[in-house]
Amino acid sequence: MERERELKYSLLDPPPVDDAVVDAFRGSGYALDPRGSERHLDVYVDTPDFALRAVGVALRRRDAAGVRLATLKTIGRVRGPYHERAELELPLDPHGAWPAALLARLAELVPVPATKLVSQLELRTERRSFAVQRDGRVVAELCFDEVAARAPGAEREALFREAELEAMDGTSLAELEAIAARLERVVTLTPSGVTKLQRAEALLSLGAVLD
Numbered sequence: 001m002e003r004e005r006e007l008k009y010s011l012l013d014p015p016p017v018d019d020a021v022v023d024a025f026r027g028s029g030y031a032l033d034p035r036g037s038e039r040h041l042d043v044y045v046d047t048p049d050f051a052l053r054a055v056g057v058a059l060r061r062r063d064a065a066g067v068r069l070a071t072l073k074t075i076g077r078v079r080g081p082y083h084e085r086a087e088l089e090l091p092l093d094p095h096g097a098w099p100a101a102l103l104a105r106l107a108e109l110v111p112v113p114a115t116k117l118v119s120q121l122e123l124r125t126e127r128r129s130f131a132v133q134r135d136g137r138v139v140a141e142l143c144f145d146e147v148a149a150r151a152p153g154a155e156r157e158a159l160f161r162e163a164e165l166e167a168m169d170g171t172s173l174a175e176l177e178a179i180a181a182r183l184e185r186v187v188t189l190t191p192s193g194v195t196k197l198q199r200a201e202a203l204l205s206l207g208a209v210l211d
Contacts, residue, residue: 022130040063061092069092127146
């Protein structure tokens with residue numbers, strides 16, 4: 001499995017327009033290349049008794065622009081906004097079945113047959129992304145996410161915004177932090193020590209308690 005390394009932040013307000021974000025990095029040694037927007041649907045699955053969650057594993061299907069992917073992640077290591085975790089991402093087969101290699105890795109982490117997996121949560125995300133370059137090399141990806149989460153078939157939704165800075169190979173934590181510091185010129189970043197899945201579950205649970 002590959003290692004995913006990123007800084008995660010909560011956003012209270014909508015992020016600024018692309019030009020403002022790009023301008024914030026002028027003269028910094030970094031250049032931002034807007035990559036546009038995309039929408040994707042993530043469906044997280046688990047057993048009815050949440051066996052994957054119990055061992056710190058998340059498994060999802062993603063549909064984005066006609067591409068269907070399966071992603072397996074571990075909780076990994078979290079320190080403030082810094083998240084480092086193992087990740088395996090593979091295409092779903094043409095019929096939507098889980099890739100055999102992914103199921104084999106899942107079995108090493110938690111012995112759960114695929115027939116026991118059921119949809120637990122849906123996250124619909126509107127994402128704006130930027131390639132962060134230094135000396136002509138992409139060192140990170142910056143994403144602004146608007147997320148709507150709900151249980152399959154449910155009416156209640158949890159809405160939230162996030163910013164993520166994901167490191168490319170060879171990019172240090174110090175460099176990610178320098179990029180984040182520059183970004184704070186145009187947007188207020190609140191460090192987040194939870195994943196999207198954890199945040200969605202917490203907000204939906206809070207909503208259920210308040211009802």
